[in-house]
Amino acid sequence: MKEILVTCALILKEGKVLCTQRSEYMRLPGKWEFPGGKVEPGESPEACLRREIAEELDIVIKILGSLNPIQHSYDGKVRIRLLPYLCEWQSGVLNLQEHQRYCWRGENDLKELDWAEADLPIVEELLEKWNPIFQKYIKL
Numbered sequence: 001m002k003e004i005l006v007t008c009a010l011i012l013k014e015g016k017v018l019c020t021q022r023s024e025y026m027r028l029p030g031k032w033e034f035p036g037g038k039v040e041p042g043e044s045p046e047a048c049l050r051r052e053i054a055e056e057l058d059i060v061i062k063i064l065g066s067l068n069p070i071q072h073s074y075d076g077k078v079r080i081r082l083l084p085y086l087c088e089w090q091s092g093v094l095n096l097q098e099h100q101r102y103c104w105r106g107e108n109d110l111k112e113l114d115w116a117e118a119d120l121p122i123v124e125e126l127l128e129k130w131n132p133i134f135q136k137y138i139k140l
């Protein structure tokens, strides 16, 4: 089965993580995800993530670490391998280029969003490791 490599950024700030909602014209319309996108041929996942975040949000991020890769198949035809990275906002003013909405969510309300299926294990892992992650990288 064809596998598509996708990166996504968990941008952490003051005890919250940035969540973005896919717009109606995208695949999985209205679903919430972590911003990112497909790795291009010859591109490293980290370079892909920086490029996608600049394209989609207009900001510059710093990559701090990673969570477990996820494999998910939406229709039995294409499988995505989703690589989640822990990041912090470095510079720029957030300006949505493709998504319809964004929000910052904390430990208690992160799960309430209607997440893309592939993101559910990422949300679970982030919640399990929430305190150590924020203590290590970001002020709570």
Ligand SMILES: Nc1nc2c([nH]c(=O)n2[C@H]2C[C@H](O)[C@@H](COP(=O)(O)OP(=O)(O)OP(=O)(O)O)O2)c(=O)[nH]1
Pocket (backbone or CB within 6 Å): 006, 007, 008, 026, 027, 028, 032, 033, 034, 035, 036, 037, 038, 080, 082, 116, 117, 118, 119
């Ligand atoms: N960026 C991102 N994509 C995700 C997440 N979860 C998830 O299932 N996906 C899926 C949605 C898409 O099928 C694929 C990422 O592709 P994309 O956003 O770059 O592009 P797309 O398929 O919407 O559009 P296109 O470039 O094919 O026109 O991975 C996530 O958290 N972040």
